[in-house]
Amino acid sequence: EDKVVQSPLSLVVHEGDTVTLNCSYEVTNFRSLLWYKQEKKAPTFLFMLTSSGIEKKSGRLSSILDKKELFSILNITATQTGDSAIYLCAVVNSGYALNFGKGTSLLVTP
Amino acid sequence: DAGVIQSPRHEVTEMGQEVTLRCKPISGHDYLFWYRQTMMRGLELLIYFNNNVPIDDSGMPEDRFSAKMPNASFSTLKIQPSEPRDSAVYFCASSPSGVAGRRTGELFFGEGSRLTVL
Numbered sequence: 001e002d003k004v005v006q007s008p009l010s011l012v013v014h015e016g017d018t019v020t021l022n023c024s025y026e027v028t029n030f031r032s033l034l035w036y037k038q039e040k041k042a043p044t045f046l047f048m049l050t051s052s053g054i055e056k057k058s059g060r061l062s063s064i065l066d067k068k069e070l071f072s073i074l075n076i077t078a079t080q081t082g083d084s085a086i087y088l089c090a091v092v093n094s095g096y097a098l099n100f101g102k103g104t105s106l107l108v109t110p
Numbered sequence: 111d112a113g114v115i116q117s118p119r120h121e122v123t124e125m126g127q128e129v130t131l132r133c134k135p136i137s138g139h140d141y142l143f144w145y146r147q148t149m150m151r152g153l154e155l156l157i158y159f160n161n162n163v164p165i166d167d168s169g170m171p172e173d174r175f176s177a178k179m180p181n182a183s184f185s186t187l188k189i190q191p192s193e194p195r196d197s198a199v200y201f202c203a204s205s206p207s208g209v210a211g212r213r214t215g216e217l218f219f220g221e222g223s224r225l226t227v228l
Binding site: 031043 | 141145152153158165216217219220
């Protein structure tokens with residue numbers, strides 16, 4: 001059975017801090033790994049990673065995948081209160097379904 | 111594009127009642143997914159369709175749950191009879207095939223239907 005484990009489950013930081021969120025996975029026929037951000041409503045897409053070692057960046061967010069060690073990290077630098085959200089990691093197998101982890105709840109305090 | 115549209119946004123019902131959740135995917139998307147989200151279990155895949163055909167329903171909790179996709183622009187998730195443990199946010203999401211039939215994997219989520227069963 002496919003498994004996606006995120007850590008930590010929750011995190012509280014001060015504005016300006018840098019955070020690293022972790023996602024490890026076990027999946028048959030891995031296709032890709034995706035990161036989503038969920039605020040009050042639906043998850044919104046951040047990154048998709050398919051190859052090891054290639055960093056994806058979007059502003060203060062970046063992510064990288066290690067297919068040998070079966071994990072990914074999501075970094076957020078110079079955090080802002082607007083970064084407060086649940087960050088979800090999901091893996092896609094050959095069946096095209098996304099299997100989500102339980103998420104990391106991030107709270108950025110002023 | 112209007113995005114994925116779900117209804118109702120909120121539903122409060124009593125145990126034993128039938129609940130029907132509705133979803134209109136983004137036009138042209140040929141994959142449709144139903145997820146359920148709770149604090150305890152996170153986002154769980156219930157079922158997904160490709161070209162209106164159910165592909166994997168192994169996540170459907172039990173026979174009380176059923177899903178249909180009669181055409182490319184409409185899907186329903188029905189719970190009959192409902193129980194308090196079914197209380198959750200139910201998300202519908204859709205996805206295109208991508209270039210040359212290869213999916214990117216990105217899902218486009220609706221706003222969700224929050225179900226409370228008393």
